[in-house]
Amino acid sequence: GAGVSQSPRYKVTKRGQDVALRCDPISGHVSLYWYRQALGQGPEFLTYFNYEAQQDKSGLPNDRFSAERPEGSISTLTIQRTEQRDSAMYRCASSLYSGEYNEQFFGPGTRLTVL
Amino acid sequence: RKEVEQDPGPFNVPEGATVAFNCTYSNSASQSFFWYRQDCRKEPKLLMSVYSSGNEDGRFTAQLNRASQYISLLIRDSKLSDSATYLCVVNWEGNFNKFYFGSGTKLNVKP
Numbered sequence: 001g002a003g004v005s006q007s008p009r010y011k012v013t014k015r016g017q018d019v020a021l022r023c024d025p026i027s028g029h030v031s032l033y034w035y036r037q038a039l040g041q042g043p044e045f046l047t048y049f050n051y052e053a054q055q056d057k058s059g060l061p062n063d064r065f066s067a068e069r070p071e072g073s074i075s076t077l078t079i080q081r082t083e084q085r086d087s088a089m090y091r092c093a094s095s096l097y098s099g100e101y102n103e104q105f106f107g108p109g110t111r112l113t114v115l
Numbered sequence: 116r117k118e119v120e121q122d123p124g125p126f127n128v129p130e131g132a133t134v135a136f137n138c139t140y141s142n143s144a145s146q147s148f149f150w151y152r153q154d155c156r157k158e159p160k161l162l163m164s165v166y167s168s169g170n171e172d173g174r175f176t177a178q179l180n181r182a183s184q185y186i187s188l189l190i191r192d193s194k195l196s197d198s199a200t201y202l203c204v205v206n207w208e209g210n211f212n213k214f215y216f217g218s219g220t221k222l223n224v225k226p
Contacts, residue, residue: 031212042119042202042216043159056213091158100147100211106158 138203
């Protein structure tokens with residue numbers, strides 16, 4: 001079946017512009033996660049949704065970052081007034097349920113470059 | 116101090132070798148533990164969960180030591196296809212949907 005998809009795969013933007021990154025989770029997966037991954041590092045938690053409810057946004061770096069999942073399926077991570085330090089790989093993951101040992105399935109990521 | 120620490124490596128081993136990685140975590144209230152594998156420029160994929168009793172899956176064995184706050188991954192009879200970065204992942208009691216990833220340990224298996 002189809003895995004997690006993300007779009008765009010690559011995004012180059014100028015400093016100060018807003019960007020919207022999209023995640024399409026595996027159909028039927030309840031939980032959705034956003035991560036940021038710098039080169040040579042592991043994914044860093046940003047936020048988490050259970051259905052449409054944003055349960056934890058403690059990892060969002062500042063108020064320029066926001067995320068939504070209005071219908072409990074597709075999610076959008078928005079970065080306003082981008083800065084060069086926002087350049088990274090942004091990864092989305094989904095899991096079938098929310099639980100102690102839930103397996104996360106990751107998408108291919110969106111590589112964001114802020115010039 | 117990072118929540119999860121790993122030796123970045125690389126570990127360079129010949130085919131057929133046995134190799135082990137450790138990962139330490141800072142929070143004694145950590146609840147669930149995992150090893151993920153990430154190939155170069157690809158997304159992470161679950162290799163195995165790590166239970167209190169330890170678990171084995173073919174050539175891979177994972178152990179948890181709560182007293183010393185570390186988990187380990189042992190790979191026996193290494194294959195070329197095992198070359199990847201291995202990420203240690205933990206979550207904490209009371210918030211098991213917030214996962215902390217280590218920076219990963221790189222393994223190179225040589226012919």
